[in-house]
Amino acid sequence: MAKEITNREENYSQWYNDIVRKADLAENSAVRGCMVIKPYGFAIWENMKAELDRMFKETGHQNAYFPLLVPKSLFEAEEKNAEGFAKECAVVTHYRLENDPDNEGKLRVDPNAKLEEELIIRPTSEAIIWNTYKNWIQSYRDLPILINQWANVMRWEMRTRPFLRTSEFLWQEGHTAHATKEEAVEEAAMIHEVYTRFAEDYMAMPVIKGHKSESERFAGADDTLTIEALMQDGKALQAGTSHFLGQNFAKAFDVKYLNSQNKEEYVWATSWGVSTRLVGGLIMTHSDDDGLVLPPRLAPIQVVIVPIPKPNPEIMEVADKIAIELKGKGIRVKVDRDDKKRPGFKFAEYEMKGIPVRIGIGKRDLEKGLVEIARRDTKEKESIALELCVDHVSGLMDIIQNNLLERAIQFRTDRTTTVDSFDEFKKVLEENQGFIYAHWDGTAETEEKIKTETKASIRCIPVDAKDEDGVCVYSGKPSRRRVLFAKAY
């Protein structure tokens, strides 16, 4: 069967790398920590982007674009934010190269072209955007500002992995400005819900919604909302965050407005983002040892039609007819016209690429009026009457989408444990990993100690956590509710 993909059990991270490479999603580049996203991988991102963009616009946001470079003086204005990102910033210091007099044919940085002020390559855009908003906002009538940008950002990470953590990555970042605290809090929560819907309805990736603990918060935020997904190796992935920024950036950039009583007030803010990391989450939620598995709603190709054993006019006529009908139902279809490769090779290839449904049209079956339908998610194959094929396949789209979500929910349920003692806590981490619900005393000290001793961190304080009196698994101090722990990516 599928060759060259490492088994998940054998070496999970090698398996992940194999999928990325064999499914032709991305490859390493000449730049350390930066990947080349290949057409097939980019198509998945484009589908995510299209859907998210639609959701943002539906909720009243507009797209805009701000500069890649941020003057250092602006970057440092919001202290906590600057401090949080300082260690991972790439910095532009010069603007010109020249021929190196000591090294024929080589260039060097022109020492005379040093910038007066260094420019930071954005690790996030709050600074440059709030500096801009300052000029846009005078009155309560200018609010709210609801803007999103699709952009690249750079964070000089020490260790990178394709999609999950790269030095440069693509994302969207929403930056909104509001007249009242309530409105901003509501905005952050609304986007949190949009992210949840996207993860579950499109990626078929169930997530836990919650608040970050104070120490895990975005640098410069008063509250960070997160969606946390569970990967197949039992580790958590932070899949999206939505921050309530309070008035921190408004104060740092002096953004005030006049309210209807002609009184000056600071503006309230949110920011929120998801990135190409979602592609990594998608891979690790559904894929198996035979390759990528994609949910139909995000698959670049939803159905592939393979002539067996190879294209001939009679078969292709049927294939094209089915393709046209499926396309008429809004389904993304590829008809394989390659007459060089044999069916077995193609089957394996399309499985590697995670195409949800394959229709095999063969001479022998066709004589009996049958075609073969193969599902990627279950690997089931069935023969079905030609005239039922289109309806059956279009119906499969939702069935597969739901099955993937159900499967992922089941996996998460199996890997979620509620514990009441620290021994139990550690035992679960050794044996099962996954999500752990446990009581926590609410202090950063305890959180830190648990993390140091077990490598598990608080992923979130779930929004739907029930009040439940108990005692902290670590300190024994009283706790009002359980929080979600896991080792994380």
Add this chain to the structure above:
RNA sequence: CGGGGCGUGGCGCAGUCCGGUUAGCGCACCUGUUUUGGGAACAGGGGGCCGCAGGUUCGAAUCCUGCCGCCCCGACCA
């Protein structure tokens, strides 16, 4: 930044310890023939500054020195 590993056709590797004709193998690629319902077989063929720069030597992929880069594990990371 610490520990480990590695740079040899597009990819994966052998050869390096112990220097010696023309640097080899698998995959991929090209041509042809036979095949074709789950990763076809055979035959022929193309493709290499052996990471870079010095040095030792009659002779360096191989030995010496310096540099550069990559991968893995840690530390780090919203």
